Amino acid sequence: MIEMKLISKRFGKINPLSIDEYIHFNGYKNLKKALMMEKTEIIEEIQKAALRGRGGAGFPTAAKMMGLAKEVSKEKYIICNADEGEPGNFKDRYLMENDPHQILEGMIIVAYATGGTKGIIYVRGEYQKSISLLKWSIDEAKKKGFLGQKICNSPFNFDIEVRSGAGSYVCGEEFALIESIEGHPGRTRVKPPFPTEKGLFGKPTLINNVETFSTIPTIIEIGGNRFAQIGTLTSTGTKLISLSGNVKNKGVYEIPFGVPIRKVIFELGGGIVNDRKIKMVQLGGACGPIIPEYMLDMIIDFERFEEFESKTGAGAIIVIDDRFDIFTILLKIVRFFQHESCGKCTPCREGHIQLGNIIEKFIERKATMQDIVSLESLARVIHQASLCGLGQTSTTSIISSLKYFRDDYIDRVEHSERGQTI
């Protein structure tokens, strides 16, 4: 089996409503262990583990923790980013619905190590089940003394609260998320200062993804060195993959980094529905690259993904079979970002509508070679000049399609005037 269940090991085995079952399954053991450790020691373990953020950007978690730990402030916020809005991603929901205490435990450990005083889980508004489960779990953890005053009879105090947005995609961006918690419209801020310096309500703030926090107890359990041996040299540990699209077995799978995409699709996903051919695979989510079938042997790894001038994304694999036209897929993606852009910076606000209009010309078979040039140029400007991660990644699909599916573009232009079908 290519699966490796480190953070999904309790999925389906415990009742997520029951803290006792979680405790019985080694739950909160690692918190107790961490509370016995020096704070710096915890961060060192995470550094040894070479854990990188699982939300998409892959920033080293230990560096963030050190950043927060060195700040002097009466209040420090630990935020769990559970605003899982990226199309094709649903692994955070699995974590929240199957093993909520693991997230809490991870947050409490990080808070202890960095001096965090208050935790907030910002959950996507549509995830009502996750929200109620987390609220329930927080209450349970408080009753058992894992949250609140004097956690596990140590001098450490920490509390967690659940907040949710109203369904805006961009609120998953860290500063937009902070603005949203503060009660403002979800629009990003200028960096610097970074959240660890000046985040929620102007206080030092650490924001990590659900999966990142969920991984922390495992690292405490097995140690940073052992964790680092899992995966590849630059991408350690395991990754939850949200597999969807035209595959037989859609779902969330935990694999060590380094597994080829093809294996995930065929061994875990069971191949394509009706055994059709793969036309394209989108990686990471709507903001990720679109690759052709012949590239599926590439492994899942942070470094490999940099080839696409993009980030790994949160681990989605969306398989699209040969019944679909690349331009209709691209149009859907662009219109999504056109709608979800916060509207703060020009390239993102004004660019997507223009991208969509150009792609429509390809769909309507009215495009020219000049449109290919314009599309590429505009997509690159949005990618390079936008203020936040949304605009910086929204055109990855277009840029990658121009690279790997250029024939489709040229074919469409050449067959435009005569109105022939392809």
Added chain:
Amino acid sequence: MKMVNATINHINITVEENTSILKAAKKFGLNIPTLCFYEDLNIKSDCRVCVVEVEGRKGLVASCSTPIKEGMVIYTNSPRVINARKTIVELILANHDTNCATCVKNMRCELQNLAKTLGIDQNRFPSVLQKCDIDDHNPCLVRNPNLCIKCGRCVDVCSIIQGTSVLSILGRGHETRVSAVFDEPLSENFCTFCGQCASVCPVGAITEKDDTDVVWKALTDHNKHVIVQVAPAVRVSLGEEVGLKAGTIVTGKIVSAMKLLGFDRVFDTDFTADLTIIEEGNELIDRITNNGVLPMMTSCCPGWINYAETRYPDILDHISSCKSPQQMFGALAKSYYPKQAGIDPSDVFVVSVMPCTAKKYEAKRDEMKVNKEYPDIDAVLTTRELGKMIKQMGIDFENLEETDFDSPFGITTGAAAIFGATGGVMEAAIRTVYEVVNQKPLEKMDFKELRGLNGIKEADINLGGSTVKVAVAHTLSMAKILCDQVRAGTSPYTFIEIMTCPGGCIGGGGQPYGTTNQIRQNRIDSTYVVDANMKFRKSHENPEVVALYENFLKEPLGDLSHHLLHTHYHDRHHEEQKNAYDEGNH
């Protein structure tokens, strides 16, 4: 301060650490184009026009918000940068009404300039503009969303500088727009009409409502006797409209220009500023001696009155009942003046030139009609509108001879001149109140502690043996601090001056475009130069004011004063402004 080394376009530079790339480049003679950036306002980093390339960074960075670090290698003009900048400006133009030749900001538009600078001869992107309604439902400001480029400057001044938050960014994505709440007109959102939004707008999306046509019409109507008053702050700023240095004093040239424009008489608002001091000073003394409501607050700023009536209706008793100098002038111009000149008051057409957009609203208030039928002030022009008329007339302003104001509202004092700067009204009032109460000449006439751009300034004044505290605030966010104290009953002051605009009237919403703190300071400096050079520097020494009381008004706070020079305020907290002041529409 730690210094760091970096290179910009291969040139070695050394600057203080954390200087922005934009500022550093400027220091070394290189102007990186910008659009949302505005001196003294927040760095927003929204427009992305100022992007540059930094070696080692994948994307382009905004030079306005990126601090220089040791060893940074920066390119401000690489092909990638130029292409991004052009693309961004093309995208903006594709969602902008580009009928530039018929735009109110033609030739003064920052977007137009930018397109020209970047050499955008054609736009690769088709227009995606969806036309929206123009908001001109108030007498002061016109908002044309079809020109808005969502730079957010207006939102910044409205929310941060003024703390009024009438304008904000609504919607998201392509539907992002600057608007008042629920997309309602400004008039229904308790806008104070300060016009600071208009003064920072880079394009023509927010401008003053243009009244030049009304004035031109009156000037060419032979049945009208058209007189004009010029506010104190205009004489140190109008020069900028014709290309002179900020702060150039052009008092005499304005009078000459007005004569060329065809005004029958040119008067000085400074005269009624002196009159305001006499009335307001006596009101203060009256409140102090007769246990009146204190602290007393000034009333000459119409933006502040709008703010108080809508946000602090419970403290209206604290506001002096004196009309503003503009309206005192209007009242006299429709009563005393026609009698003196032997003209039917209904034939007198009164124009004001003000640094202010809210004055247009003030002039239309129901209380501002001494004859009940027609307004005391018929038209209000901003400094910018006067500049426009001067250009339309083809006046060679710079080379005009200087002319004195006409009588009977022509002799003025230094006290009146400083009305234009924050702290000026207070200083002018003290010069008079001190002498009236203490019955001895004021030795030190300059109250330096009340001058300058600090948000709130204080002074202690000796009146009749006891010390009273006075305070001065400019910008509504600063005014709020003092108002909250007054509301809570904890205000330590006896007299408070409030001006809505940063720097006072010299920084008014109707002043020449491009006002920064430096320019405000230049105008303030000139204001005090005007004051220092005056023959009379205290309002009660103005011989024409003295004569006005002798021949007409009889005494300060007397019956006639009350009828002509004083007013009252309304609680507009729950009121629909739209209905109350409907005649201002359209």
